[in-house]
Amino acid sequence: xxxVRNSLSSGVADYSFAYGDAGDTVLVGDWxxxxxxxxGVRRGNAYLIKNTTVTGVADRTVVYGDAEDTVLVGxxxxxxxxxGVRRGNxxxxxxxxxxxxxxxxxxxGESSDAVLVGDWNGDGVDxxGVRR
Numbered sequence: 397x398x399x400v401r402n403s404l405s406s407g408v409a410d411y412s413f414a415y416g417d418a419g420d421t422v423l424v425g426d427w428x429x430x431x432x433x434x435x436g437v438r439r440g441n442a443y444l445i446k447n448t449t450v451t452g453v454a455d456r457t458v459v460y461g462d463a464e465d466t467v468l469v470g471x472x473x474x475x476x477x478x479x480g481v482r483r484g485n486x487x488x489x490x491x492x493x494x495x496x497x498x499x500x501x502x503x504x505g506e507s508s509d510a511v512l513v514g515d516w517n518g519d520g521v522d523x524x525g526v527r528r
Contacts, residue, residue, distance in 0.1 A: 425477025
């Protein structure tokens with residue numbers, strides 16, 4: 397069960413909903429570019445994406461990468477959130493939410509680094525940093 401609050405203050409949740417299974421990895425992103433974050437869950441190498449914050453089934457299922465990859469979420473295109481994965485110190489990023497090959501592949505940092513996703517220069521496009 398997820399409990400969401402729309403303000404940075406004490407109090408009860410504004411709403412709650414159920415989604416995914418207990419063993420899923422939870423992801424948050426603006427999957428459809430409407431400027432509202434919603435949930436996705438990762439189950440193996442399948443991503444079950446919701447475009448609303450209500451109980452129900454996935455609006456879209458995307459298969460990407462390998463189950464052992466580290467998953468990343470970012471607005472690599474500057475518009476909507478999409479997926480990326482890290483395998484070792486190589487990154488495979490998709491510009492749009494979908495299956496298929498990566499749009500951008502590059503090596504960066506070391507495989508033991510913690511990955512940080514952010515818009516570091518204010519241009520509206522997310523990129524990567526690492527913590528060593």
